[in-house]
Amino acid sequence: MSSLLPITIDDMSRTPIYDQIEAQIKTLIISGNLPPGTALPSIRKLATSLSCSVITTRRSYQNLEQKGYIKTVQGKGTFVNEMAQTDQTKQKEEAVESGLKQAIESGFRYGFTTEELEAMFLKLLRQGGN
Template identity: 40%
Template sequence: MDVILSNSSDRPIYEQISSQVRAQILSGALAAGERLPSIRALADGLGVSAITTKRAYSDLEAEGLIATVPGKGTFVSKTSNELLRERRMRRVEELLGQAAAEAAGLALSRAELHEMLDLVIPSDIT
């Protein structure tokens, strides 16, 4: 797990940590079931307070992205795959909405928009 902190960022350190871990989970760089560093180990590795890393982990746990198993550690949640799919689907919907708005601005017909979509869809998507 890679986390890079910036002192010049206007975002609090705990948000920088949670944001980067979230991005790694959602991108698949951290897989479901993968063990994360302990709060103290992450804090030591980043040179920050354990309270800061605890806050980041608490936020991620509240989102359902990670789960702490007492006595065993903190892991990427098994449900993160479902969350990942939902978030990625939402992103696709946003992009399609933007494309539809652009098409409307050009007065393209629905058929023309469908034709354009068909041209850009990879051949392995049925």
């Protein structure tokens, strides 16, 4: 895990490292853990902290900037961009829906019925996801 941001790289994952970094920073922003105006570590510092290349972290930052999550101010650094509350809510809903869809697809692949999946979901929901 990075000492600068709570980001963990999974070297065993098939997901490219730049995608892992991008997804985790995006989640931190959408969840409000990185509020608008928060200064992000420099590309070089983050790369060192994550033990990955500068090119990899640069690509993550560039993708996030293109999507409007962060902005770079020449000579000052990179900062979390302001997001409209409706955009933030929409992003949260899309992220959770995506995870639920993947879980449902996995459940069906394993042969569970709709009723069995509903029971599992409700059980986990009552447990608070633990």
